[in-house]
Amino acid sequence: MLLIPCPYCGxxxxxxxxYGGEAHVVRAADPGQVDDAGWTEFLYCRNNPRGDHxxxxxxxxxxxxxxxxxxxxxxxxxxxxxxxxxxxx
Amino acid sequence: xxxxxxxxxxxxxxxxxKGWKPQWREPEPKRSYDAIIxxxxxxxxxxxxxxxxxxxxxxxxxxxxxxxxxxxxxRNTTIIRSNYLFDESAALYDHALKLWEGLSxxxxxxxMFSQRGVLMVAHNVHDEQSFKRHVSANRLNGVDNEWxxxxxxxxxxxxxxxxxxxxxxxxxxxxxxxAGTARHDAxxxxxARAADALGVDIIQNCEVTGIERDxxxxxxGVQTTRGPIASRRIGVSAAGSTSLVMAMAGLRMPxxxxxxxxxxxEPVKPIFPCVVMSNTIHAYISQSDKGExxxxxxxxxxxxxxxxxxxxxxxxxxxAICELFPIFRRMRMMRNWGGIVDVTPDRSPILGxxxxxxxxxxxxxGTGGFKATPGSADLFAYTIARDEPHPINAPFNLERFGAxxxxxxxxxxxxxx
Numbered sequence: 263m264l265l266i267p268c269p270y271c272g273x274x275x276x277x278x279x280x281y282g283g284e285a286h287v288v289r290a291a292d293p294g295q296v297d298d299a300g301w302t303e304f305l306y307c308r309n310n311p312r313g314d315h316x317x318x319x320x321x322x323x324x325x326x327x328x329x330x331x332x333x334x335x336x337x338x339x340x341x342x343x344x345x346x347x348x349x350x351x
Numbered sequence: 352x353x354x355x356x357x358x359x360x361x362x363x364x365x366x367x368x369k370g371w372k373p374q375w376r377e378p379e380p381k382r383s384y385d386a387i388i389x390x391x392x393x394x395x396x397x398x399x400x401x402x403x404x405x406x407x408x409x410x411x412x413x414x415x416x417x418x419x420x421x422x423x424x425x426r427n428t429t430i431i432r433s434n435y436l437f438d439e440s441a442a443l444y445d446h447a448l449k450l451w452e453g454l455s456x457x458x459x460x461x462x463m464f465s466q467r468g469v470l471m472v473a474h475n476v477h478d479e480q481s482f483k484r485h486v487s488a489n490r491l492n493g494v495d496n497e498w499x500x501x502x503x504x505x506x507x508x509x510x511x512x513x514x515x516x517x518x519x520x521x522x523x524x525x526x527x528x529x530a531g532t533a534r535h536d537a538x539x540x541x542x543a544r545a546a547d548a549l550g551v552d553i554i555q556n557c558e559v560t561g562i563e564r565d566x567x568x569x570x571x572g573v574q575t576t577r578g579p580i581a582s583r584r585i586g587v588s589a590a591g592s593t594s595l596v597m598a599m600a601g602l603r604m605p606x607x608x609x610x611x612x613x614x615x616x617e618p619v620k621p622i623f624p625c626v627v628m629s630n631t632i633h634a635y636i637s638q639s640d641k642g643e644x645x646x647x648x649x650x651x652x653x654x655x656x657x658x659x660x661x662x663x664x665x666x667x668x669x670x671a672i673c674e675l676f677p678i679f680r681r682m683r684m685m686r687n688w689g690g691i692v693d694v695t696p697d698r699s700p701i702l703g704x705x706x707x708x709x710x711x712x713x714x715x716x717g718t719g720g721f722k723a724t725p726g727s728a729d730l731f732a733y734t735i736a737r738d739e740p741h742p743i744n745a746p747f748n749l750e751r752f753g754a755x756x757x758x759x760x761x762x763x764x765x766x767x768x
Contacts (some may be wrong), residue, residue: 301753302753306605317653
């Protein structure tokens with residue numbers, strides 16, 4: 263089980279959290295200008311890397327807040343967690 | 352190919368079983384092939400076999416970065432069924448099921464396909480309505496499926512607990528009698544042996560590290576850890592690693608790779624006659640011919656390539672197993688492992704051409720690819736040989752996401768499947 267560092271509450275076991283998918287997937291500022299390829303990319307395509315991955319987690323059974331985690335998807339090692347709006351380390 | 356039969360067994364036993372030959376060669380990779388399959392699981396080996404047998408190609412290589420059948424082919428819970436809701440899915444999975452029925456004979460290799468029936472247990476009104484809809488839809492598509500009362504389900508599977516006082520009482524079950532299990536390793540080995548006999552080179556410990564293309568964009572070959580290999584047809588059948596391989600050709604895929612866990616108990620005498628699945632409390636269970644209870648747990652929440660997951664996932668499943676089958680409460684679990692499954696947004700596979708000429712993909716089987724092995728392999732071979740999809744796999748194209756023509760088994764099954 264992952265030990266996830268919530269930036270607000272500290273280290274907590276994974277079962278307190280809900281996974282929120284890849285982080286930094288930004289919805290277009292003007293959706294009317296996005297073509298089919300753009301929507302496909304936004305809705306369906308993901309980096310799915312073997313290695314460093316920025317992802318969202320929500321401390322569902324804790325403070326309830328969303329934050330981001332940088333985790334290696336091959337070793338499952340968590341390198342950093344940071345608040346929403348902060349730049350990716 | 353050394354044919355297997357009762358007579359061959361007797362003959363070999365006379366001289367102390369010293370005459371058995373290796374089931375496939377270990378060739379050095381050639382400089383070029385007419386077709387390359389990336390990924391030596393059941394799907395990839397099967398595709399090579401059908402390319403050779405049905406489409407007359409002989410100069411084919413299967414490239415496997417580890418050993419054949421060492422990925423999800425060797426890590427699944429071996430359940431085979433075709434009771435899918437949508438027409439497209441029912442056609443696809445039933446095509447596979449029909450091939451399963453003749454596979455041992457065709458390959459001259461006992462894949463231990465056992466049509467012992469798959470019982471999908473309902474626990475509430477939603478389950479009942481959903482399963483009854485599946486039963487009707489399946490029958491319209493010529494796929495057998497029937498509704499059982501709790502008592503009938505108990506008769507079919509005596510260890511099942513149908514006591515009304517359970518937290519999630521059994522309110523009925525859908526039964527597909529043609530469904531069942533097979534020996535997963537034998538599927539990979541059987542296809543490998545049969546493909547090798549037709550001249551297919553099975554190259555293990557050969558990881559693809561790049562995909563080469565010419566000025567027009569057409570594929571021209573691959574870079575591997577054992578040197579460059581040329582081919583103008585490349586079929587990628589790499590399951591959880593598909594995103595990584597396709598990225599070598601500059602393609603982004605609608606896939607995410609998750610660990611899916613399974614576990615087996617200590618072996619016991621035959622006690623469990625069928626396969627039982629419960630979507631609502633999430634449990635899959637059957638008994639292997641070795642006597643182990645084979646239990647399928649869920650996927651971990653996060654993407655990972657680590658081939659292992661967290662313990663609370665199988666614990667959740669074991670709690671469900673213990674409630675459905677109190678008889679197993681004191682059994683000990685022996686092994687637990689994970690496989691990396693590539694999941695699409697609609698939980699249906701992608702099987703067809705790609706925007707890159709000469710590059711074909713078979714992926715996105717998510718948590719349920721083993722059951723499709725022969726069908727998927729057959730259709731993938733057809734697609735590669737003719738450069739166009741078969742009508743059965745045509746709807747499972749890569750363009751469906753952009754076009755909005757999803758085949759939303761995720762909504763139909765309400766869980767990973």
